[in-house]
Amino acid sequence: MIAxxxxxxxxxxxxLGELYIAKKNTKALLxxxxxxxxxxxxxxIVVLHTAWLAGLWYVxxxxxxxxxxxxxxxxxxxxxxxVLATLGKRWTTRIIVVPGIPLVKNGPYRFVSHPNYVVVIxxxxxxxxxxxxxxxxxxxxxxxALVLTIRIREENSALSELR
Numbered sequence: 498m499i500a501x502x503x504x505x506x507x508x509x510x511x512x513l514g515e516l517y518i519a520k521k522n523t524k525a526l527l528x529x530x531x532x533x534x535x536x537x538x539x540x541x542i543v544v545l546h547t548a549w550l551a552g553l554w555y556v557x558x559x560x561x562x563x564x565x566x567x568x569x570x571x572x573x574x575x576x577x578x579x580v581l582a583t584l585g586k587r588w589t590t591r592i593i594v595v596p597g598i599p600l601v602k603n604g605p606y607r608f609v610s611h612p613n614y615v616v617v618i619x620x621x622x623x624x625x626x627x628x629x630x631x632x633x634x635x636x637x638x639x640x641x642a643l644v645l646t647i648r649i650r651e652e653n654s655a656l657s658e659l660r
Contacts, residue, residue, distance in 0.1 A: 498561045501628060504567070505554055506626065511574075518581075519590040528586070531595040535651035539591060541644045549621060549637050557628035566626040573619045579605055579614045587618060588613075592652050600656060611652075615644055 527533070581588050583604030587595065605612035621641045625633040 500562050501558055503561055504562060504627065509550060509554075512546070515581075516590065518588065523589045523591055523593060524592045525645070526589065526595060529648055531593050534592045534594055535654035536591065538644070538651060539649045542590070542648065545637070545640055545644050549641075551638050552633070553625060553628070553630075557625070557630060558585075558631070560628035563629055564601065566623055569609060570620070570623045570627055573623060576605065576612070577616045577620075582615060586637050592648075592655050594658075611649060611654055616644070616647060617641070619634075 522532075583606065584601060587593075587598075587601065601607075607614055618638070618641060622634045622638045625631075625637065
């Protein structure tokens with residue numbers, strides 16, 4: 498139980514830290530002449546991730562941790578750090594276009610065009626499995642796929658002008 502609470506607290510603090518970084522980066526980018534694209538779907542992302550994490554606090558706080566899934570989740574965290582480090586001050590949770598600056602093509606972007614979404618897909622699926630919650634993983638993975646379909650379509654459209 499203590500391990501589960503610690504893991505949930507870690508992920509919650511990580512998410513809050515990411516929101517802080519994203520807000521700071523978004524503000525700085527907008528001040529440099531960038532602009533946001535397709536903000537209307539952003540609330541879906543916020544609601545999905547909030548419900549996912551809040552629900553895990555409700556159903557997983559007293560569950561034993563499955564070590565193999567925790568190891569996979571830890572690898573996803575390393576990939577997350579790689580994505581954030583590669584994008585640096587350009588990383589944000591919103592679709593922000595910076596005119597005149599080419600797309601990032603190094604780091605994980607050499608291998609896949611949306612590595613952050615690969616990590617998010619993995620996290621949404623794997624983190625509940627750390628607690629043995631297969632049903633939770635499936636439900637939120639389906640919901641996440643629906644939201645990411647909108648998100649990636651909008652982002653690809655917005656970034657196509659920079660390619």
